[in-house]
Amino acid sequence: MVCGLLFASEIEFTKLDTLYILQTTDIHGNIFAYDYFLDEPAQRGLAKIHTRIKEYRRKYETVLVDCGDMIQGTPLTYYYNRIDTVSAHPMIEAMNIMEYDAFTVGNHEIEQGTDVYNRCRNQSDFPWLSANSTLENDSTYFQPYIIIERNNLKIGILGLTTPAIPMWLDDSLYPGIKWQDMIETASKYVKILRPQVDILIGTFHSGFDETDGAEKTKLMGLPTDNASGLVAIQVPGFDLIFGGHSHNELPMKKSISVDENSPLQLISGSWGRKLGVAEIITASNADSSWIIQKSVWLEDIKEIQTSEEFIDLQSIYHQAVLDYIRKEIGTSKDTLSSAKSRLQDSALMQLINQAQLDFTDADISFAACFNTNVNIEPGPIKVKDIYKLYPYENYLYVVSMTGQQIKDFLEYSSRYYYWENGKLQTNQNIKGYNFDMAEGISYSIDYTKKSGDRIGNILLSDSASRLDLNKKYKVAMNSYRASGGGGHLPAAGAQENEVLFKSNLEMRNILAEYIMKIGFIENIVDSNWKIIIPQ
Template sequence: PWLAANAVNKETGDPYFQPYSMIEKDGIKIAVLGLITPHIPHWLPEKIWEGMYFEDMIESAQKWVDVITEKENPNLLVGLFHAGVDYTYNNASEDKYKNENASLLVARQVEGFDIIFVGHDHLGWNKFVHDKSGKDVLILGTKGYASTAAEALVEMNFNTESGKWESTLSGNIIETKDYKPDEEFMNKFNYAYRQTKDYVSRPIGKFSKTISSNDALFGDAAFSDLIHSIQLELTGADISFTAPLSINSEIKEGEVYVRDMFNLYKYENLLYTIALSGKEIKDYLEYSYSIWFNEMKNQNDHLLLFEKDDNGDLIWSERSNTPMLKNRYYNFDTAEGIDYIVDVSKPVGERITIEGFSAGRVFDENNIYTVAVNSYRGNGGGNHLTNGAGIEHNKLNERIINSTEKDLRYYLMKWIENKGTVLIEKSNNWKVVPEDWHKAGKERDKKILFGE
């Protein structure tokens, strides 16, 4: 069953889905409690979750563990959570209400769990933590793209003196590449695989140049500008915001296929047109560049804002063997339709100078403009509109003028099909200053991230 105890029916106050499930094996009662990240309203249009609200994971877990303990008296309690482990993600704190990634907080603060399977962050967790009573809780989570599976090994022994079952736990993160696909499964779904492969192999147009998403990490780039151009043309908006949704994707010059659209635009976002004031647009950009670029002291500094340890040294990712960015690249929004300057020598909040519209119109911070953004951003994802532009989250819906019916990738594909041959160009509508600092920082950081 679908388990999501904290997704609640607005009308009844009861869980919208089944909150937990009971499994009995050899006389051992196993309870499985499901929770989902409460940040769904920050990313997805309301029509997808209409009729629901999402409770804080810690509060919901405590409520339902009490119910399960009293009603079911299980011998083993398993958490099945679509939420990550790092509760500081997106600069959140441990005490943030409705934390996006509260799995570790639940394990520590809510007594009773034996195992918690996590998702959402795709980081490959296999570790024990202590709950408030000092009991070990095993946290397991897979990596992305079905590359791994999480396995919990549970040995149950009945203690005749206490009259209770006792568990011994361990976990494995299994590499799926080490296992041969099930022949019966592959045969059963081979037709669907073939149909999908044929579809994504269909040519849709041609690109005049090769584009790469890694260019978009360091400045104005043709990769982002292509998406901007399409968003502006589709919506007729004054300004477009977008970010690279892949860190190192490339679409080569020449024939372009349906499959390339997943490199150009990774996620199934809708395209919104929203209303923002000139000041909100400026503050939005200030926020974006504050989580993206370092405040450089000289040309020997890093351009990008990296994660650092207490000694000021870069923290390297064990998974990718590269330095870790302090924030996620898919939140590094740029703008199109306006000309502006980003001064990385200045502190946060004082970096952006908007010179005017690229077409020559005057930009006025007091005027209201139409802005093209994806639905993730328009619903509050990344906090650009809330922490940046200063709009209350419950007021974001009022800013939406219209939305596409289908995902943006569909419209990107149709746009390219209609063009036939796409002339790839960089618009050069924004730049980073001091320019010599930007050049040196870009070369340095590109080399350590991509070896270029």
């Protein structure tokens, strides 16, 4: 049994061992060194990471874990989640080849629905972990932990998933599952695991900054979204805590510890750009073993070559995806750009909102610009262009809202900017995809006024009459927003409002069908909303 962190000189030992625990997270479908959005090679992905992992395994004992959001995020994952559902899933094939020891479930696994994530789980040669995915009988839907052995040491791996999933996803995607508080769940399982293991690792699909998303989860009465750091502070017993979900990188430089009461923290970014590495050096004698040092760092894999196994895998799965993303669905008469879509109305944002209105009988539509780097040139519009414009697997909902709630929704959204020092500034605490724009009404956002009183001149587009604050309207929005994502509906007092419609098609399909229906798009904008700033 490991006795705790000590310098080797304090106790006589007969053997030193080095164990490497390797982490990936938020791969989001980046299996091959290829960017399916740009349709060109890229310097990232599991194909490169695998080469580096094999180098470690040739010399040392290793453990390999992932902290979630693996099976969503690129046209490749969409194709094998939704279109070809017969073939073995390439992401799981890749993970099996890499011999992962454990995988913690992320919110984007759940987003794919039970058919997809259970198909992937059944194909996996490794356990899917989530100790806080509880059912009514207090059991867990996913396995809570695993204990494995390396270097004659027992290693416990506890998986936790962000409990903020109800803020983004409809409960039909996780029937019967309740997502419990991470701190409470970690406390429960540390008591179970710590007496059984020599090394305890937390693999969490959750970031380390508890303030990120805190306002929104509080509005909805949910536990903390990014609670990995809180677990590290409040739940003693972990040697290492690996995070995910937030896509940031930690540590920025190599971190070394000989403090047994302070778990080292690591999160290896996203999209397979980095490999997270934890090194644990243990000493042992005839009676016991003990950790004498632990270190964590990140390794850039940009210059690493693709592994041979992944070259073979790519030959099986790659071409079908290329054929899919290169399919033509319409024509663009003009150059269309999203660069200024969060500052003024644009043809691309108008396209999304008009597609939502066309597909439903809604009066008003809300949508956000997800990517300010979209450029569609004159000529054929292809499926890959829709992915650049709309990268998420959202569905389309229609929610009943009063005029006052619509105004309050837009007031909340307007917090993305503020006026200071003679400039329109971006609120760094708010993601750009939480700045919504409307169609079906015209309005202004006046940043000379205080927050909560900025939205004015709201007129219905079809009649030019004023929005009736007491009347109910049918409002189209994506499933993320309708489930409370971003906090807009809770802030507007509309979280419990009636959902009038849920689409069976995902938003990308709705956009593609709309473009095929109208045949072409062009750079014509109705400029139904504008930002007012001091002159």
